[in-house]
Amino acid sequence: ELKVEQNPLFLSMQEGKNYTIYCNYSTTSDRLYWYRQDPGKSLESLFVLLSNGAVKQEGRLMASLDTKARLSTLHITAAVHDLSATYFCAVSNDMRFGAGTRLTVKP
Amino acid sequence: DAMVIQNPRYQVTQFGKPVTLSCSQTLNHNVMYWYQQKSSQAPKLLFHYYDKDFNNEADTPDNFQSRRPNTSFCFLDIRSPGLGDAAMYLCATSRDPSVLRVNQPQHFGDGTRLSIL
Numbered sequence: 003e004l005k006v007e008q009n010p011l012f013l014s015m016q017e018g019k020n021y022t023i024y025c026n027y028s029t030t031s032d033r034l035y036w037y038r039q040d041p042g043k044s045l046e047s048l049f050v051l052l053s054n055g056a057v058k059q060e061g062r063l064m065a066s067l068d069t070k071a072r073l074s075t076l077h078i079t080a081a082v083h084d085l086s087a088t089y090f091c092a093v094s095n096d097m098r099f100g101a102g103t104r105l106t107v108k109p
Numbered sequence: 110d111a112m113v114i115q116n117p118r119y120q121v122t123q124f125g126k127p128v129t130l131s132c133s134q135t136l137n138h139n140v141m142y143w144y145q146q147k148s149s150q151a152p153k154l155l156f157h158y159y160d161k162d163f164n165n166e167a168d169t170p171d172n173f174q175s176r177r178p179n180t181s182f183c184f185l186d187i188r189s190p191g192l193g194d195a196a197m198y199l200c201a202t203s204r205d206p207s208v209l210r211v212n213q214p215q216h217f218g219d220g221t222r223l224s225i226l
Binding site: 101 | 166
């Protein structure tokens with residue numbers, strides 16, 4: 003059974019700092035997704051990663067994929083308050099989601 | 110703007126009374142998904158349609174059914190809602206994900222929050 007593990011589950015960081023969220027998955031997959039969800043809202047697609055070594059960047063967020071290690075990372079650079087949200091990774095085999103990382107960025 | 114629209118945004122139903130949630134899209138995407146998301150949990154895929162082909166997840170309760178009468182519309186029917194079915198239900202669409210080396214993000218509707226009395 004496919005398992006997707008995210009860590010940390012909760013992350014509190016100060017503005018201007020950098021941090022990385024990790025997403026491990028247990029079986030081979032051809033596609034990995036990252037999403038953002040604000041409280042009470044729907045999901046917003048951030049990145050789709052297709053191949054080993056793929057790296058994508060949008061603003062202060064950068065996602066990467068290592069299919070050999072079955073690991074994806076979401077790196078936050080110089081965090082700002084507007085990035086506070088819950089971030090999910092999902093693996094395409096059956097769109098299995100990680101538990102999510104609740105990020106709070108404090109001034 | 111092309112988008113995914115879910116109706117209603119909030120739905121209240123009684124225990125055991127059938128309820129239908131709707132989703133429409135103007136993106137002309139061939140894949141449509143239904144997710145259930147309970148409070149403080151990750152979304153869970155219930156089923157998806159690949160064109161007219163219905164794909165049910167193994168652990169989706171029989172109480173949940175879906176219909177896709179055409180490309181634009183997809184419905185989620187809950188035949189006898191229980192208290193445990195209270196959740197946010199999310200509809201999403203995407204283009205054919207099997208096309209190699211093409212980014213196909215999912216587009217989500219705003220969700221329907223279902224309450225059971």
